[in-house]
Amino acid sequence: MNLNFASDNTGPMAQPVLDAIVTANAGAAMPYGNDIWMPQVRDRIRALFAWPGAEVLLVTSGTAANALALSALVPPYGAIFAHKTAHIEVDECGAPEFFTGGAKLILIEGADGRMDPLALTKAIARLGTGNVHGVQPGALSLTNVTEAGTLYSLAQMAELTGAARAAGLPSHLDGARFANACAALGCTAAEMAAGFDIVSFGGTKNGCMGVEAVVLRDPARAWELALRRKRAGHLWSKHRFLSAQMLAYLQDELWLETARAANAAGQRLARGLRAMGAEIVHPPEANMIFARFDRATHDRARAQAQYGLEDDADRPLCRMVCDFTKTDAEVDRLLTLLS
């Protein structure tokens, strides 16, 4: 069984990332981010985001990046507004609660993984301010590419972050698939980041080994963030291997190249499914496709392929994700298995 569509985190490193690790292994290097590559990483991300004063901290998981980012924005008595299917709610075992010291996630409805702006506005208003009995509005957290494999357009992101800002709230972008969103929207990183105060800029799912950048626009809380990273055990001693990964990922637009490859595979898969009349569940806009098949089809396909499955309905829902290495042949083989 070598057809693996279980997640984009099942993929390997892109060759330039691996090469950078090998290169970085020569000789001694100062630890904890004092290596010679980290300043370059910082400069490149500042330029990419057009955030000249930004602080950049590297960690090795999306959960760590998100939870750290939120802990710099939201006090223990604060609320985080997020889509009800957000990774921070569903897939992080309570990491935001842990890192913030017990903040509360307020879940927002919305079709296809996108928050409904009206629902967000209402939820913020419902908490209100000045009510000592309730948690206080803390921050918005938005995910693009969404957990449903759909996209927020730039305008849609601006509407939500604008609503947060109007209520005095900062915004966090869970950018585990930042690159896939950029590539699919055809926008720049600066356009993606425009409305946000802090971004989890993902590398792991898109050709790195394990590196995510927490990018903080206003460095006022940079030192706090650094302390919280250390305290959470996420400050690497041999940090050069994080810097090297991220630098290779940023060079020559590798991050966009791998994202485009993953998206192209995802779109080929979506087209094939549509062509065979499959029941696709959310509009597949990047590298992640949700569809329903009858159980017999799944049984046959899963004998030779791996993908996510919610087996609680007559026609179980599956999630298929393409990483940047997926070939046309692999996609077509999966389509054959499902047809």
Added chain:
Amino acid sequence: MNLNFASDNTGPMAQPVLDAIVTANAGAAMPYGNDIWMPQVRDRIRALFAWPGAEVLLVTSGTAANALALSALVPPYGAIFAHKTAHIEVDECGAPEFFTGGAKLILIEGADGRMDPLALTKAIARLGTGNVHGVQPGALSLTNVTEAGTLYSLAQMAELTGAARAAGLPSHLDGARFANACAALGCTAAEMAAGFDIVSFGGTKNGCMGVEAVVLRDPARAWELALRRKRAGHLWSKHRFLSAQMLAYLQDELWLETARAANAAGQRLARGLRAMGAEIVHPPEANMIFARFDRATHDRARAQAQYGLEDDADRPLCRMVCDFTKTDAEVDRLLTLLS
């Protein structure tokens, strides 16, 4: 300036570890520890420690390993008994407090980085049990190689863990330099681990990129530990790269080989310092040496070499650490600079 004795974490990966990462990069692999290498890692560590039912979880920093380990032993209202210079007290920015939900470290005196057994016994007795106004005795945490570069003998460890056990307390070993201690004591890993309930088995300082194993003797709390790891953002998605490092580290006794090399360099440095009549501060028993020099000597040496310095006395104290790559020539060059 290429003489780097600042820490053993300034060193590179050992070649077999790097090779294993390159090899592991081929094709897709299931995430989150479901790779094909992790079962081998688990089996090897169980055999090495002679703990047949042990749970093994990989993380990427010593701080994470220690804090996670302690969070599985000690409740929020518990006390952790540790030497006053312990890494968990001095160098983890409160990670044990964070991971445990606010446990308290009770600091134990003792010369040369080793807890005085009588001081430990008294401290445990002083807290007592059944006093609702005080935190409750929770666990012992002991570091070998100590932060002073000295060793606990097997008997000394047994005395301390025995005192803990007599009071009903489990014991944690901060084994960031487990291998260096084993090599220096000439004992087996099983002998090192004998009195403990949970061990942080370090790889990072000794030839790995970033991997530490949390080894839990009794798997009763394994699931809790797994959840706490996830919640702290320390469950890697591309976990194969942790498994691969650790497997390479364990194969062909690489871990002992690198530790012996580091210790040999450290001992050569110590002999050289003694020969020149330097003021050595703690008995240098592994790969870490503390010594005092006048300020002029430091100024001269630090123009060409890196090492730790506490510059708050007439004769500032320096810490010099040898990683496994340090050559005789490098050690001798440092000696020349300091002489």
Added chain:
Amino acid sequence: MNLNFASDNTGPMAQPVLDAIVTANAGAAMPYGNDIWMPQVRDRIRALFAWPGAEVLLVTSGTAANALALSALVPPYGAIFAHKTAHIEVDECGAPEFFTGGAKLILIEGADGRMDPLALTKAIARLGTGNVHGVQPGALSLTNVTEAGTLYSLAQMAELTGAARAAGLPSHLDGARFANACAALGCTAAEMAAGFDIVSFGGTKNGCMGVEAVVLRDPARAWELALRRKRAGHLWSKHRFLSAQMLAYLQDELWLETARAANAAGQRLARGLRAMGAEIVHPPEANMIFARFDRATHDRARAQAQYGLEDDADRPLCRMVCDFTKTDAEVDRLLTLLS
């Protein structure tokens, strides 16, 4: 303005409770629960609940009682299933998250303040067990009288606690209005408590000054609970004044007598509203009534009476609560104001 229907916590102490405080003030008494009244309190509650081994701890607010109770049941990586309008979700500023170290509340739908059993079962199943990425099912928390002023019948409580137990989960009763529920259901305290593992048994809203009993059926976690109470600053030194209140509250069925008075006033108010054709929102089954009036009516009534108001609709929703002192005349005067 002396018509106060804002909450049952605007009421005074019942005379026997005040008398008990005065009596308890004579001379010295040992602190921290070692007073001579506390053993009687414990015995009476054990008998009342028919929980012979129960531990009883007194605190002074419902928020403290609930959060402490939950912290004894649910680990930091756990989930608490509660109605979406539960006090622990809406009115405690995140106290459950604080006391548990960051557990997550999973909100359950249901009309009139009651959890829908199917929704509960589905929510428990959705979290599942053994998924390291999600929080783990921790406990059910149920409120009776509900926040909507309605009741769960004994059968309805049994269905929900039974569903929790079937999933291996303990149940907590937020009994801030335990007495009002008992009185309205015509059941015994033992029948109310039957399906639960821990109960917040409220006194404050019903004739005490500030005292709630946390009643833990199985004393296995009693010591932990005692430590958590101390650590939260809720262990009173002059504890005799908590014991005395609770003892007076339990004597001669004062707790039922005051609850019956409050419920009778509430029912009189409900009957009056129905008679005038008012728009009542939830079935008023105890001492708390929700109704909608046009804004002009509210303006007129609120010039002379206090009650809760959600002024975000054409016909704002008000909440009127009767404490045990409310007279027929006061109720009738409020009815006149609203008519």
Added chain:
Amino acid sequence: MNLNFASDNTGPMAQPVLDAIVTANAGAAMPYGNDIWMPQVRDRIRALFAWPGAEVLLVTSGTAANALALSALVPPYGAIFAHKTAHIEVDECGAPEFFTGGAKLILIEGADGRMDPLALTKAIARLGTGNVHGVQPGALSLTNVTEAGTLYSLAQMAELTGAARAAGLPSHLDGARFANACAALGCTAAEMAAGFDIVSFGGTKNGCMGVEAVVLRDPARAWELALRRKRAGHLWSKHRFLSAQMLAYLQDELWLETARAANAAGQRLARGLRAMGAEIVHPPEANMIFARFDRATHDRARAQAQYGLEDDADRPLCRMVCDFTKTDAEVDRLLTLLS
């Protein structure tokens, strides 16, 4: 056995405090601090401390007051400098760690319960600033009357808070026995509070039932403090009974009158002990006396009197505390028992 010198918290309420509770019990009152007495309490404390903009929050235990106060000053990654025998270290079961989210207490040496200024300065310097591996200096916490029954003079307090301020740190006063210190020093409350940013102003040990004021000089963090109080379950609904106690305590200098009575009893006890040549351990400067007797004396005395005992030496150390009700006859009877 009716001679109770176990603690000043074994005493009753002073009559005016009890009377105030009785008076406050008439009719309905708005909850959560919106009663008519709280503004008077706030005004009086502002005047007393000469802190015109101060925020005043009432809670019911010293542990709650201290831990809340510290949580407004110190982040989770911060350090609290306190005497090694401080109540916050020894007698609060980790409440400061709980409320702050895991801050660390750094223990300062010093004879007779008083911090040595040099030891404080060194400890602050040792932590330093800008070291991401260590917790960051957070606040000073000082206790007067000390846990040894001694006093800091105004000059001694100023020296310590000045050292903290010089390092950019705020200072907290644990004033569980604020009144006893004021009375013994013959100073005003404003002089006591002069160097501090936040004060726990105790009432419970000195004639109240259970009330302590957290007094925050600069109201910038008042709202955070209010939220943290609520979240910890310490916002009373029937708050009028806290306001009433505190108001009675402040009126007609009752707080000073009771403190003087307690101190006078303590001094009579000390004089008596000196006269009989007893081995007094710390200079008894207020209402708390420590002395050593042989075991036979203790056995005889404790058959008829209660006091604290550390029975771990040949001549066990006892702690005897006088509350404001202790009569000359009672003191003399205790002296007779011990002679």
